[in-house]
Amino acid sequence: MNVSAAPRRRPASSAAWTLAAIGLELLLYRSYQGHDARFHWFTHFFVGASFALVVMAAVSWRIRRPVRRPLLWLIAGHLYAMAPDIAFSAAGVPHRRWMDVFLGHISSHFIPGHNLTWFAVFLTAAGLYLAIVDGCRPDLSQPAGLAVRTWGAGPPVVFLHGLGASRRLWDSVAGNSSGYRGIAPDLLGFGRSPHPEGATYDVATHLAALDAVVPEGAVLVGHSTGSILAAAFAAAYPGRVSSLLLVSLPAYPDLDHARRDVARLGAMARWTVTGNPLGMISCWLMCRTRPLLLPIAPLVGRDVPASVASDFLLHDWASYSGTLLNVVVAHRVEPDLARSALPLVLLHGAADHTAPVDDVEDLVARLRSEGRDPRLTVVDTDHLLPVRRPEAVADALRGLISSGS
Amino acid sequence: MTDVMVVGEGIDRSESSAPIDALPVAVAPRWHLLGTWVAAALLLGGLLALSRSGYRGLDDPNQAFQRPGLLDIGSLPDHPPAVTPSLPRTGRRAVVFFTRARGLAPLELALSGSDLRRMADVAIVDEATVPAPPGAHTVAVVAEAGDGLARSYGMRVPRDGGPPVGYAIVDRNGRVRYATIDPGDAHRLQEVRTMLSAVP
Numbered sequence: 001m002n003v004s005a006a007p008r009r010r011p012a013s014s015a016a017w018t019l020a021a022i023g024l025e026l027l028l029y030r031s032y033q034g035h036d037a038r039f040h041w042f043t044h045f046f047v048g049a050s051f052a053l054v055v056m057a058a059v060s061w062r063i064r065r066p067v068r069r070p071l072l073w074l075i076a077g078h079l080y081a082m083a084p085d086i087a088f089s090a091a092g093v094p095h096r097r098w099m100d101v102f103l104g105h106i107s108s109h110f111i112p113g114h115n116l117t118w119f120a121v122f123l124t125a126a127g128l129y130l131a132i133v134d135g136c137r138p139d140l141s142q143p144a145g146l147a148v149r150t151w152g153a154g155p156p157v158v159f160l161h162g163l164g165a166s167r168r169l170w171d172s173v174a175g176n177s178s179g180y181r182g183i184a185p186d187l188l189g190f191g192r193s194p195h196p197e198g199a200t201y202d203v204a205t206h207l208a209a210l211d212a213v214v215p216e217g218a219v220l221v222g223h224s225t226g227s228i229l230a231a232a233f234a235a236a237y238p239g240r241v242s243s244l245l246l247v248s249l250p251a252y253p254d255l256d257h258a259r260r261d262v263a264r265l266g267a268m269a270r271w272t273v274t275g276n277p278l279g280m281i282s283c284w285l286m287c288r289t290r291p292l293l294l295p296i297a298p299l300v301g302r303d304v305p306a307s308v309a310s311d312f313l314l315h316d317w318a319s320y321s322g323t324l325l326n327v328v329v330a331h332r333v334e335p336d337l338a339r340s341a342l343p344l345v346l347l348h349g350a351a352d353h354t355a356p357v358d359d360v361e362d363l364v365a366r367l368r369s370e371g372r373d374p375r376l377t378v379v380d381t382d383h384l385l386p387v388r389r390p391e392a393v394a395d396a397l398r399g400l401i402s403s404g405s
Numbered sequence: 406m407t408d409v410m411v412v413g414e415g416i417d418r419s420e421s422s423a424p425i426d427a428l429p430v431a432v433a434p435r436w437h438l439l440g441t442w443v444a445a446a447l448l449l450g451g452l453l454a455l456s457r458s459g460y461r462g463l464d465d466p467n468q469a470f471q472r473p474g475l476l477d478i479g480s481l482p483d484h485p486p487a488v489t490p491s492l493p494r495t496g497r498r499a500v501v502f503f504t505r506a507r508g509l510a511p512l513e514l515a516l517s518g519s520d521l522r523r524m525a526d527v528a529i530v531d532e533a534t535v536p537a538p539p540g541a542h543t544v545a546v547v548a549e550a551g552d553g554l555a556r557s558y559g560m561r562v563p564r565d566g567g568p569p570v571g572y573a574i575v576d577r578n579g580r581v582r583y584a585t586i587d588p589g590d591a592h593r594l595q596e597v598r599t600m601l602s603a604v605p
Contacts, residue, residue: 038456114469133438
């Protein structure tokens with residue numbers, strides 16, 4: 001597997017494709033010299049694009065998702081429909097009746113209503129395709145499977161991202177390590193996983209969704225909120241997990257401590273913890289303007305990979321606030337860890353101001369006093385350790401896998 | 406593992422135990438899809454209206470028949486009447502241009518610098534009511550007040566109802582193979598040559 005070479009859908013890339021498509025169509029338009037010949041551009045564009053849209057609709061219906069690069073399909077249909085005109089312009093080949101094989105290149109000119117008819121056909125075909133695409137949207141009222149990315153071969157390792165992130169948080173770690181089968185889900189309500197109506201996004205909800213993703217004997221790796229869930233999963237499903245690697249674990253000792261620390265993380269977190277409606281309003285506005293925000297998210301979040309910055313916009317208010325309040329603030333990780341006898345490694349940034357390293361050091365001390373033997377490694381970075389220091393995560397993971405085998 | 410929905414990026418499918426019900430492309434919101442449809446309708450509808458507004462009186466009422474690039478379109482005459490005593494003649498291809506007063510000089514100028522006359526006999530039918538004196542033109546020019554000749558060569562009536570501006574191509578057997586209204590013919594002799602080359 002090669003994560004670094006994996007295709008990624010980025011807004012900038014979509015914009016480039018759109019511009020290239022428009023540029024090519026302008027060139028094709030210009031190839032029809034004179035105002036009277038432009039009639040043909042419209043005819044063949046509408047015919048070719050309509051045909052492409054019908055095929056796209058059939059394919060989308062079959063695979064239950066939109067086709068990739070829809071503009072390429074439209075251009076391909078147009079080029080096929082106008083192929084005799086290209087032959088005429090480039091090689092001086094006049095039209096013949098048999099050229100109707102190019103989507104009725106000859107006959108299409110002579111239908112009643114001419115281009116207005118084809119325009120109506122095009123709009124109908126476009127509506128059909130978009131309606132089918134709309135129907136491909138997962139039924140969010142039903143809990144469905146999580147969106148998961150897998151790679152490699154070997155013992156299973158499940159990676160759980162933190163609040164607001166997605167499975168793509170682990171791309172750098174995946175690129176720095178090998179010898180295992182990586183499984184990285186988007187948590188319920190985040191990334192491209194479903195957002196079930198009415199979900200509470202508490203620990204039990206998340207664990208139920210993860211149940212289908214974590215294979216027997218898996219190493220669980222979690223970052224931040226994901227590390228709380230990893231510890232909770234190991235406690236809830238004894239025997240299912242072989243070891244734990246908890247990165248940037250928020251180890252708040254009690255509820256008040258958790259509320260206070262989370263509230264100072266920023267306006268959004270503060271509004272959420274204090275129940276200020278500004279939090280919900282801000283999140284609602286961001287959801288409504290998501291298509292506009294997606295292209296600029298990588299510019300705003302320059303300190304993380306563009307994919308992670310874009311995916312930050314894919315959650316909603318329910319998943320964000322529910323997970324923050326019910327998992328990060330309300331759930332205590334210490335009992336989960338105390339209950340489990342699994343090999344435990346903690347990796348933390350010395351400059352982590354989101355989940356202070358002091359809390360983790362205190363936690364480790366308490367666990368040791370209870371007879372556990374966790375290993376804590378502090379590295380010189382902040383909370384985004386999997387992004388800043390992926391090799392440190394890879395080293396710790398390698399150690400866990402080798403000790404287990 | 407039955408409910409796992411696997412996203413396609415970078416999947417080593419041979420190693421993945423999960424079912425591949427791929428969802429690699431997120432579905433846009435409904436208002437976004439509707440907006441795309443409306444934007445396409447407005448943009449393309451606007452461009453279509455713009456292109457139609459560019460049609461003038463000299464154009465064919467049915468755009469499909471104007472410069473279709475298709476030989477033998479419709480039912481063209483087999484043996485049209487002579488434009489000049491030697492045109493058309495058996496064994497020699499011919500191009501007959503139809504023009505109006507203001508188009509005559511540019512067309513004649515364009516023809517003088519073209520090799521079209523080596524490929525075929527060429528004549529111009531002009532709407533002028535008074536014939537030009539002999540030797541006044543470098544190409545055979547026939548004055549005709551009406552559109553009788555044009556109709557005989559299968560030329561269609563333009564939108565303004567007057568005599569057509571365009572050209573007809575006659576093959577070596579004296580059969581009209583191509584006739585089109587073309588108000589810009591003086592600038593598109595290359596296209597005339599292309600159609601002529603395809604005629605026996």
